[in-house]
Amino acid sequence: MTTFSFDFDASGSVTSFSARLQPSEAALLYEALIYPGTGTEADDAYLTLLLGAGRDVVDDLLARLLGPHAGPFDIRFRPDELHVLLCALTNAPTHFVQAGGEFCQESFHIRLGHLRQEFDALALTINNAAYTAYMTPTTHATQAVQTVQAVAE
Amino acid sequence: MRLSVRLTRDGDEFIAWVRPYQADVLHRALTVLLDGADGGDGGDGGGNGDITLAIRLGASRETVQALTERFAVGWTESRELRLTLGELHLMHSALTGAPVLFLERGLFSERAFHEATDSYREHFDELALSLVNYPHQDGS
Numbered sequence: 001m002t003t004f005s006f007d008f009d010a011s012g013s014v015t016s017f018s019a020r021l022q023p024s025e026a027a028l029l030y031e032a033l034i035y036p037g038t039g040t041e042a043d044d045a046y047l048t049l050l051l052g053a054g055r056d057v058v059d060d061l062l063a064r065l066l067g068p069h070a071g072p073f074d075i076r077f078r079p080d081e082l083h084v085l086l087c088a089l090t091n092a093p094t095h096f097v098q099a100g101g102e103f104c105q106e107s108f109h110i111r112l113g114h115l116r117q118e119f120d121a122l123a124l125t126i127n128n129a130a131y132t133a134y135m136t137p138t139t140h141a142t143q144a145v146q147t148v149q150a151v152a153e
Numbered sequence: 154m155r156l157s158v159r160l161t162r163d164g165d166e167f168i169a170w171v172r173p174y175q176a177d178v179l180h181r182a183l184t185v186l187l188d189g190a191d192g193g194d195g196g197d198g199g200g201n202g203d204i205t206l207a208i209r210l211g212a213s214r215e216t217v218q219a220l221t222e223r224f225a226v227g228w229t230e231s232r233e234l235r236l237t238l239g240e241l242h243l244m245h246s247a248l249t250g251a252p253v254l255f256l257e258r259g260l261f262s263e264r265a266f267h268e269a270t271d272s273y274r275e276h277f278d279e280l281a282l283s284l285v286n287y288p289h290q291d292g293s
Contacts, residue, residue: 014204049242049285052211079204083211083246090249094281101156101275120261123253130208134190 002122004129014133018076023069028122030065031112032088033058035095051087058084082126089123156279160286167236169284173228178280180224181270182247185254186210187217209250212243220244241284248281 002025004017021029036042036050037058044054051058061081077085093116096108109115159170171179190205206214220240236244252274255266266274 045238046285048238049245052242052246079207080211082208086208086250087211087246090246090253091281091285094249094278097275097278097282101273101279103275103278117260120253120256121259123250124256127209127250127253130205131190133208134202134205 002125004125004132006129006133014079016076016078017082017129017133018074019129020072020074021069022072023067025122026065026067026069026073026075028114028118029085029088030062030067031114032092032119033062033065033085035092035112036088050091051084053080053084057081061085082129086123086126089119089126093119156276157283158280160284163235165238167238167241169234169236169241170231171224171234172231175280176224176228176232177226178270178272178276179244179247180221180226181272182244182251182277183217183221183224185251185269186247187214187221190214210243210246212239217243245281245284248277248284252277 002019002021004019006014007016007018033051036047037055039046047058048054057080061084064075092112093103093108096104096111098104103116105116112119155172155174158172158175161168186206186209190202190209203214206212206217210217216239220243223234251270252261252266255262255269257265261274263274266272270277
C-alpha cells in the first residue's frame with residue numbers, strides 16, 4: 001500500500017508530496033488518468049470539468065507515471081497534481097454506471113484492468129495524505145515552540 | 154430522470170436545472186468533504202486545511218463554502234443555476250470524492266455512507282455522471 005510523505009517550506013506549509021509507488025499502482029493511476037482524454041469530446045474544458053486541470057498537466061503526469069518500472073519507485077507531486085489523480089480515480093468508475101444507477105463491474109474491469117475497490121483504495125490513500133498533511137503542521141509548530149523554549153531555558 | 158441534471162452550455166458558463174433532492178445530495182457531498190477538512194474541531198486548524206481541500210476538491214475553503222451555501226436547505230422547487238466551469242468541477246469532484254471517505258477495511262460501506270449522507274452511492278454516481286454529459290445534452 002502506498003504511503004505519502006510531505007515536504008514543508010520554512011513557514012510550515014506543505015509544498016509537495018512524495019510517494020513510493022508500486023509498478024501496479026503506477027499502472028492503475030495511468031489507466032485512470034488517460035481514460036477521460038480518450039473520448040471524442042475531450043477538449044481542455046472537458047478535462048478541466050472532470051479532473052480540475054487541462055491537457056498540459058494531465059500529459060505531464062502521464063509521462064511521469066508511464067513505465068515500464070522494474071520495481072517500486074519514488075515520485076513527487078504538487079497538491080494540485082494530487083487533486084487531478086484523485087479526480088481521475090473517482091471519476092472513471094462513474095462512467096460505468098448504467099441508467100438506474102447500477103455500476104457495471106465487468107465493463108469497468110475489462111476497460112480499466114482493475115476493480116472499482118482498487119480505485120477506491122488508492123483514492124482513500126490520497127485523501128489520507130491530504131488529511132495527515134492537515135494534522136501534521138500543528139505538531140510541527142508545537143515542537144518548534146518547545147525547542148525554542150528549551151533553548152531559552 | 155430524478156437524478157439527472159439538465160445542463161446547457163452558455164459561452165464559458167453552464168446553466169443547470171437543479172431539483173430539490175439533487176441540491177440536497179450536492180449539499181451533503183460538499184459538507185462531508187468540508188467537515189473532514191476541519192480536523193473535527195470546527196476551526197481551520199493547523200494551517201494546512203487549505204491543502205486538504207486543494208487536494209480533495211481543488212478549491213479554496215471560501216469557494217467551497219460559498220457553493221455549499223447555494224445548495225443549503227430551503228429548496229422547495231427546482232431552480233435554474235448559472236455555474237462556472239470551476240464550480241461544476243467542484244460539484245463533480247465532491248460527488249465522486251465523498252463516497253471514498255467511507256471505506257471500511259478497504260471496502261465501501263453502504264451503511265456508513267447512508268448514515269452520513271442519508272443517500273446512496275448510486276445516486277451520487279448518477280448525479281456526477283449527468284454533470285459531465287453536457288455535450289450530449291446540448292439543445293435537447
